[in-house]
Amino acid sequence: MRAEKHETESCEHVPNLFRLYMFVAVALIICTALSFVFNYYASEDVHTVAKTTAFLLILGVASLKALLVGYIFMHLKWDWGKLYFLIIPVAILGMMMIIVLLPDALLGVLYDAKDQLIIAEQFAKEMKK
Amino acid sequence: MSISQPIPTHDHTQIELGFLRKYIFSEDHKMIGIQFLFSGMIFLFLGGALALLVRLQIGWPYGNLPMVGNWFPASWGGKMSPEFYTMIFSMHATIMIFFVIIPWLTGAFGNFLIPLQIGARDMAFPKLNMLSYWVMWPSFILMLISFFVAGGAAGSGWTAYPTLSSAAMPDGMTGSPASPNSGTGQVLWLISLLFAGVSSMMGSVNYITTIINMRCPGMTLMRMPMTIWAMFVTAILQAMALPVLTVAIILQLLDKTIGTTFFLPPAGMAFGNWHTGPGGGQPLLWQHLFWFYSHPAVYIMILPAMGMVSDIISTFARKPLFGYRPMVYAIAGIAGLGFIVWGHHMFQSGMDPRLGTGFMIATIMIALPSAVKTFNWLGTIWQGNIQYTSAMLNALAFVSMFVIGGLSGIFMAATPVDVYIHDTYFIVAHIHYVLFMSTIFGIYAGVYYWYPKMFGRMMSETLGKIHFALTFLSANATFYPMHIIGVGGHPRRYFDITIYDTFQHLQPLNAFMTVAAIILGFVQFIFVANFFWSLFFGKKANRNPWHSNSLEWAAPSPPPHGNFEGNVPSVYRGPYEYGHPETQEDYLPQFEPNGPKDTPGGSH
Amino acid sequence: MTEHAERLENHSEMGIPLTSGKLCMWLFLVTEVMFFTALIGTYLILRSSIPTHPIISWPSPERVHLSELIGAINTFVLIASSLTVVLAHHKAYHGDPTSATRYIGVTLVLGLAFLGIKTYEYKTKFDHDILPGRIGELLPGMGIQRERQMHAIGMQYVTRVRLQMEAALTREQKQFGYVHPKVKEAIEMLLVDMKDGEAGDKYRPPLSPAQVGERVNDILHIAHMEHHEIRLSPAIPYGNMWASCYFAMTGFHALHVFGGLVVFAILLLKGLRGQLAQQDVGQIEIIGLYWHFVDIVWIFLFPLLYLV
Numbered sequence A: 001m002r003a004e005k006h007e008t009e010s011c012e013h014v015p016n017l018f019r020l021y022m023f024v025a026v027a028l029i030i031c032t033a034l035s036f037v038f039n040y041y042a043s044e045d046v047h048t049v050a051k052t053t054a055f056l057l058i059l060g061v062a063s064l065k066a067l068l069v070g071y072i073f074m075h076l077k078w079d080w081g082k083l084y085f086l087i088i089p090v091a092i093l094g095m096m097m098i099i100v101l102l103p104d105a106l107l108g109v110l111y112d113a114k115d116q117l118i119i120a121e122q123f124a125k126e127m128k129k
Numbered sequence B: 001m002s003i004s005q006p007i008p009t010h011d012h013t014q015i016e017l018g019f020l021r022k023y024i025f026s027e028d029h030k031m032i033g034i035q036f037l038f039s040g041m042i043f044l045f046l047g048g049a050l051a052l053l054v055r056l057q058i059g060w061p062y063g064n065l066p067m068v069g070n071w072f073p074a075s076w077g078g079k080m081s082p083e084f085y086t087m088i089f090s091m092h093a094t095i096m097i098f099f100v101i102i103p104w105l106t107g108a109f110g111n112f113l114i115p116l117q118i119g120a121r122d123m124a125f126p127k128l129n130m131l132s133y134w135v136m137w138p139s140f141i142l143m144l145i146s147f148f149v150a151g152g153a154a155g156s157g158w159t160a161y162p163t164l165s166s167a168a169m170p171d172g173m174t175g176s177p178a179s180p181n182s183g184t185g186q187v188l189w190l191i192s193l194l195f196a197g198v199s200s201m202m203g204s205v206n207y208i209t210t211i212i213n214m215r216c217p218g219m220t221l222m223r224m225p226m227t228i229w230a231m232f233v234t235a236i237l238q239a240m241a242l243p244v245l246t247v248a249i250i251l252q253l254l255d256k257t258i259g260t261t262f263f264l265p266p267a268g269m270a271f272g273n274w275h276t277g278p279g280g281g282q283p284l285l286w287q288h289l290f291w292f293y294s295h296p297a298v299y300i301m302i303l304p305a306m307g308m309v310s311d312i313i314s315t316f317a318r319k320p321l322f323g324y325r326p327m328v329y330a331i332a333g334i335a336g337l338g339f340i341v342w343g344h345h346m347f348q349s350g351m352d353p354r355l356g357t358g359f360m361i362a363t364i365m366i367a368l369p370s371a372v373k374t375f376n377w378l379g380t381i382w383q384g385n386i387q388y389t390s391a392m393l394n395a396l397a398f399v400s401m402f403v404i405g406g407l408s409g410i411f412m413a414a415t416p417v418d419v420y421i422h423d424t425y426f427i428v429a430h431i432h433y434v435l436f437m438s439t440i441f442g443i444y445a446g447v448y449y450w451y452p453k454m455f456g457r458m459m460s461e462t463l464g465k466i467h468f469a470l471t472f473l474s475a476n477a478t479f480y481p482m483h484i485i486g487v488g489g490h491p492r493r494y495f496d497i498t499i500y501d502t503f504q505h506l507q508p509l510n511a512f513m514t515v516a517a518i519i520l521g522f523v524q525f526i527f528v529a530n531f532f533w534s535l536f537f538g539k540k541a542n543r544n545p546w547h548s549n550s551l552e553w554a555a556p557s558p559p560p561h562g563n564f565e566g567n568v569p570s571v572y573r574g575p576y577e578y579g580h581p582e583t584q585e586d587y588l589p590q591f592e593p594n595g596p597k598d599t600p601g602g603s604h
Numbered sequence C: 001m002t003e004h005a006e007r008l009e010n011h012s013e014m015g016i017p018l019t020s021g022k023l024c025m026w027l028f029l030v031t032e033v034m035f036f037t038a039l040i041g042t043y044l045i046l047r048s049s050i051p052t053h054p055i056i057s058w059p060s061p062e063r064v065h066l067s068e069l070i071g072a073i074n075t076f077v078l079i080a081s082s083l084t085v086v087l088a089h090h091k092a093y094h095g096d097p098t099s100a101t102r103y104i105g106v107t108l109v110l111g112l113a114f115l116g117i118k119t120y121e122y123k124t125k126f127d128h129d130i131l132p133g134r135i136g137e138l139l140p141g142m143g144i145q146r147e148r149q150m151h152a153i154g155m156q157y158v159t160r161v162r163l164q165m166e167a168a169l170t171r172e173q174k175q176f177g178y179v180h181p182k183v184k185e186a187i188e189m190l191l192v193d194m195k196d197g198e199a200g201d202k203y204r205p206p207l208s209p210a211q212v213g214e215r216v217n218d219i220l221h222i223a224h225m226e227h228h229e230i231r232l233s234p235a236i237p238y239g240n241m242w243a244s245c246y247f248a249m250t251g252f253h254a255l256h257v258f259g260g261l262v263v264f265a266i267l268l269l270k271g272l273r274g275q276l277a278q279q280d281v282g283q284i285e286i287i288g289l290y291w292h293f294v295d296i297v298w299i300f301l302f303p304l305l306y307l308v
């Protein structure tokens, strides 16, 4: 415990840290608002942005927020050099896992839900009649 | 600026702990390691007994079992039932993997060796360490209880694929695709593995912190023994892969208890008036999540053994380890590639075929670092001054058996070939060559080698050699023919294959393997006898009986609480200076300065 | 002793200049990253394996009574609590334990608020019976083949709905002495139609599970229009999958929040007793790391569950 003080030295000696923290918090809130805006433009009634685009934009905003929290609040701005060897592999691994699984998910659409789609098409036609 | 660690304010050796604190709720990494060693040994025998039952059934299908039959319920008529058979092979694998090999490698050897070999007084978090052992006990107990619940213990293989495992069948219903044991038994299996996972997680976080932050002066990363490198990489593998298994287990648990449908097919499943509830999930997803953990896990189950064997081979060949850096990179490479090959277990499961090719290439690539390691071991032995101790014999067995296991792996890694041999006895041969005949030989080598350090006495070399020879022969006799019957098409996990005419001709081989397996099982008692006899009557060991170089041999045998008397030693060089030209002895320990001017130096 | 020497003593020169505690927390977070990646990955994969079609697709937030506003408020609450944690660390570091204690207190309150709002949200799910294993999954316009395939599951749903409706008629009447006449009428009609019987001079077969699901949804709609609360299991295509994912993800997140709050409560007690010393600075930082991570998880869960 004794040495803990020196660890944070690097970050806590930054002038105006308080203001930086405040600034980040405000930025986070603005980002949240931004994702709402995207969501609104993608919603059924407005629909000026395609759903997928909005999805990617919103995820992008979320990633930005996560980066801000990690970079400033979690002190990575100062500790990155000591921790990159943990964070880079886990980031790669996590993303890879999801990406590798996606083709199988699409297989699900192809096989399992195909008949359901056909049924839905028929149903939609009947509704029109 | 003083280089060595200061003398601790209170002398560790002076504290007299009570029996309970010393042997049971110990926070000392050495005692925890030994606890893992003993509990692993208990489960090795339970798992072994189950394996022999499995073999009996395959050797003489549905035969009247002579002595064992009397223990079965009267209604079975002295014969094994198919459900029982399914249950015992599932539990055999589960127990061997999760309760024997992993706890032995990371729990026993990891705990015992890491602080000693890096020159620390204990783990970074001794309390966490103790907890990681005691969290294993709920796991052990739940697994044991599951044998006695209605329907018996889990019976859908150690892989627990849904829907076989996750669709629980209520009592008295037949015709479900679920395994009959997949009721309470499966739930207990899942909870038990959750605990085991938590234990491993605590252990791995602790090991990584210790290895990064607690090394003694001069112990740079590139001066660490291979054992430590292997433990380090293993711990990283565990830290990154285990959470995924945890999620998979929790999701299956939810499927089985509160009616979620993560792993149930979209239409749900209904049989008669029995059904699973609405679906929408993906059975294949379990396999992805499971193998995302379990392929790295097979490396968790061999890397530490590889590390220990590297040290042992170098010591007894009296030669520096051939290609230290390539060895380190190979371990890292195996670990890295190990994360992108899990799909090779799913070639036949209906996964997107485009993925199969990628997984095939990655899998074949993993043979490269494995080959680097093998050739480096051979290079180490080459022209060495080999001492055939029991430890060395077992280590050499490790290397040769790993070659066979690795080669059969390459066959299976090729998708077209795997179409044919998937889920046959060929797979069983592969897993036993890598897991039993590599890892277990590696563990035996480790026990023979570090026994003097653990208990302060030597094991009997004669008994050790007899045990080795018999084990080596009977293990090969047991597992080698599995390749043959596997290529012959003999499926794995079948209760009785004699009902198929095609397989009739394989039956004599099956019976032969069963006999060999029984011998193999009983031969292990020699080891146990040797172990316990030496505990009390073995020759007293001195500090460094093998004339080895690494740091643990600087400590007394057995090391006291706090490991090193006085100051923690400083390290001056790598651990493989055998046959050093400048010294008279044929070894130069890490902790001894070579001349008065030698300084530890090094950073990180 | 100079600070430099003191540091050497603690780290014996080797290793990276981080305390073991902080390193351990980061390692723990690495495992947590994989944990939540697996959870979120499961969600993404299950979700994208479902077709997008006007009639059968992943349920929209409105369909499952999920309010974006509540989600957004919770996001603000967590961001604010993250801010107060760093401020607590900041103050504690600069030797101001009183302010630090105050900030920890605020964090605790914000965390509790988060859980409170979450509880409210869960309650609405319970009220609407949007729970795993209870939602009617049957898809509209399902062909005979499919119906047969899912018959058993459908019958389970039909039985549950019948019991719910019968209970609603008696219980609500007892409780309020009043069921909105329109709702009552619709329920009674559905109950009749669910039995087989005679209509005019013809035999009339009972409703299929899918038809029951549609009728139940109609009743819920009427009740909603008349501001009448009634508990019936709705029929939502892939609703069960949605509920499974929603409860698994937010449930584990909430558990993590709870875990953090326990530590904050301990620190707060320490602070109130005036025992918050210089050495706790490191601990505040470590628990702060954890708390920010929990915040980051929510930052991803919020858009994934509530938006798009």
Ligand code: HEM
Binding pocket: B159, B298, B299, B301, B302, B344, B345, B363, B364, B366, B367, B370, B405, B406, B407, B408, B409, B410, B412, B413, B414, B418, B421, B422, B423, B427, B430, B431, B434, B435, B439
């Ligand atoms: C040269 C390296 C290796 C290659 C290329 C390889 C390849 C494979 C492949 C392709 C399979 C799947 C076969 C199938 O089910 O059709 C497999 C199964 C297996 N491998 Fe390996 N392997 C290698 C090394 C290892 C090692 C070192 C271990 C353990 C220490 C191991 C343990 C296993 C186990 C336990 C299974 C069977 C899992 C099951 O289905 O129950 N393998 N291996």
Ligand SMILES: [Cu+2]
Binding pocket: B294, B295, B298, B341, B342, B344, B345
């Ligand atoms: Cu594998």
